[in-house]
Amino acid sequence: MTNHRLPRPLFVLTSLLVLGPACSVGVDLGGDTTLATTVAQTLTAVAGEASATPTIELGPTEPVPSATPLPTETTPPSATPAPPAGGVSLNCDDTYQRFRLVDGGAAGKTVYLDSWNGASWVELWSFAGGDPMIRQIQPGAGLYSFGDCPQLIVVPLVYSGSGAILELTAYQWTGGAVIEVYQQDGAHGSWEKQPEALYFEESVYLFGEPNCCPCNRQAQTHTWNGTAFVATSSSISPTYSGTPPPICVP
Numbered sequence: 001m002t003n004h005r006l007p008r009p010l011f012v013l014t015s016l017l018v019l020g021p022a023c024s025v026g027v028d029l030g031g032d033t034t035l036a037t038t039v040a041q042t043l044t045a046v047a048g049e050a051s052a053t054p055t056i057e058l059g060p061t062e063p064v065p066s067a068t069p070l071p072t073e074t075t076p077p078s079a080t081p082a083p084p085a086g087g088v089s090l091n092c093d094d095t096y097q098r099f100r101l102v103d104g105g106a107a108g109k110t111v112y113l114d115s116w117n118g119a120s121w122v123e124l125w126s127f128a129g130g131d132p133m134i135r136q137i138q139p140g141a142g143l144y145s146f147g148d149c150p151q152l153i154v155v156p157l158v159y160s161g162s163g164a165i166l167e168l169t170a171y172q173w174t175g176g177a178v179i180e181v182y183q184q185d186g187a188h189g190s191w192e193k194q195p196e197a198l199y200f201e202e203s204v205y206l207f208g209e210p211n212c213c214p215c216n217r218q219a220q221t222h223t224w225n226g227t228a229f230v231a232t233s234s235s236i237s238p239t240y241s242g243t244p245p246p247i248c249v250p
Contacts (some may be wrong), residue, residue: 082094092149168183
């Protein structure tokens with residue numbers, strides 16, 4: 001049997017290529033410098049490829065989503081307190097007042113304005129009609145709105161006697177005091193509340209006619225402008241039709 005052997009230099013080179021740079025081997029190449037140089041270059045190249053750091057290509061990076069902010073806690077608004085029974089805000093300022101008309105019998109009638117202090121009613125102001133045999137507060141006394149605000153206190157007061165004098169007064173609560181903002185009086189007077197005004201009518205005596213039988217009536221309208229009443233109309237009309245009676249002639 002024939003034994004085939006590689007020449008020694010080729011066997012050594014093959015072994016080194018297989019073992020690679022992982023082994024450190026002493027090699028005798030029999031003085032073949034060319035082969036030695038080739039082996040050395042080959043080993044150096046293999047070692048360089050083995051030790052080189054591989055380059056990893058990364059694809060485009062996606063932005064990291066920012067954290068969703070947590071909702072901040074807010075204090076819920078406090079509920080508006082309900083007005084007390086019978087209370088109204090005369091100036092629409094979340095303070096509450098109450099109007100009362102009290103009949104004191106022989107002592108007469110009295111109107112009151114109270115204020116709510118959060119727990120009870122406190123009297124702010126009052127007006128007494130006095131002896132009903134002399135004058136009386138009429139049932140029409142009360143609170144009246146002029147626009148959205150304010151509400152005013154209107155008090156009609158009638159004096160006894162043949163003249164039946166009507167005195168009509170309006171008061172305003174300013175938040176610190178009750179002040180008079182309107183006053184009219186006249187014989188055989190009458191009045192009415194119009195949308196933003198007070199209408200007042202009375203008898204006028206131009207010819208010396210008796211108290212029972214006036215020849216003319218005067219009508220006046222005063223309109224609320226937000227701070228005061230302003231005269232907006234005035235007229236005089238006869239109480240008769242056709243030819244004036246003798247007492248109505250100069």
